[in-house]
Amino acid sequence: MRSRILIAALCAVLGLALWLWALGGADEVAVWAAEGQRAAQESMASALRALRSGTPGALAGLLGLCFAYGLFHAAGPGHGKILIGGYGMGTSVPMTRLALLALASSLAQAASAVMLVGVGALVLGWTRQQMQGAAEVWLAPASYAAIGLIGLWICVRGARRLWRSLAGVKILARRDGDGAHSHDDDDACCGHSHGPTPEQAAAVHSLRDAVLLIGAIALRPCTGALFLLIITWRMGLVWQGVLGAFAIGLGTASVTLLVAVASVVLRDGTLAQMSGATTTRAMGLIEALAGALIAVLALQLLLRAL
Known part of the structure; x- marks a missing residue:
């Protein structure tokens, strides 16, 4: 039953991908998103004026518009x-954990915008142009470069996993032919482990991955949050602007969560058709390809930003 659900979900994800990248759907979504952002920004300006004049419900209306933006x-x-989609597709990460990563990375982007405006306005005395310039000229390329390096690292890790799985099959075949003993017997005899268990290694990797992924994404503050924070700071609505920035982060997270779910469905649906050593080799290949895709797309973004 679970396999059938995964296959159905995989078909849905592949159909969506086909519409986005082969049938021009991505361009339609981009136009729709740009129009939506523009309308939300215009409405946010009215909501800020209402908030400043003390209109009841103005804060709730502003936060709703920030979420929509x-x-x-x-x-x-x-x-x-x-990054989230490629990581979810190429790494054996549970859907719940990846969803939390998606949420944390979006909120971290809002937090970095708050920090940039706080330091820039209160400590350095920067103008709006200087703060936005720092975000676009320095932080955005640094974020793209960090994401590209993470992609390369994921690619190398996947390639190593694929190589070990292929080499492991040859070694096991050779040991079976030689009558060699199992290392599990050694562990039982000497009473201690010669290395971390797979569960311990996975926990270390997941924590390290989480820190790197969130840091790389948060390195570039959300431009919409920056714009809102600068305006609210000038209007004397500082804490309202901070709430609005995190509302924008939650709105961003809603889409990133969908990407996270789709990437896990794509990975699990593909692997559901395999078993045994084939699954291990496929996982290494998928991780290497996903990492390479992240690196290439990040490089394109970096070249555009330079």
Whole structure:
């Protein structure tokens, strides 16, 4: 039953991918997202004026518009979706954990915008142009470069996994022919482990991966959050602007979560058709290809930003 559900979900994801990249759907989504962002920004200006004049319900209306802006913003091209989607497709990470990573990375982008405006405005005395310039000229390329390096690292890790699985089959075949003993027997005799268990290694990798992924995405602050924070700081609505920035982050996370779910479905649906050593080799190949895709797309974003 689970296999059938995965296959059906895989077909749905592949159909969506076909519409986006082969039938021009991505261009339609980009136009829709740009129009939505523009409309949300115009409405946010009115909501800020209402908030400043003390209109009841103005804050709730502003936060709703900020969430909508984040949703439209995330629907367009973005480095966060590339990294989260590629990582989910290429790594054996549970859907719940990847969803939390997607949420944390979006909120971290909002937090980095708050930090940039706080330091830039209060400590360095920067103008709006200087803060936006720092985000676009320095932080955006640094974020794309970091994502590209993570992609290369994932690619190398996948290639190593694929190589070990292929080499392991040859070694086991040779041992079976020679009558060699199992290392599991050694562990039982000497009473201690010669290395971390697979569960311990996975825990270390997941924590390290989480820190790297969130850091690389958060390195580039959300432009919409920056714009809102600068305006609210000038209007004397500082904490309202901070709440709005995190509302934008939640809106962004709603789309990134969908990408995370789709990537896990794509991975599990593909692997559901395999078994045994074939699954291990396929997982290494998928991880290497996903890492290479992340690196290539990040390089394209970096070249555009330079």
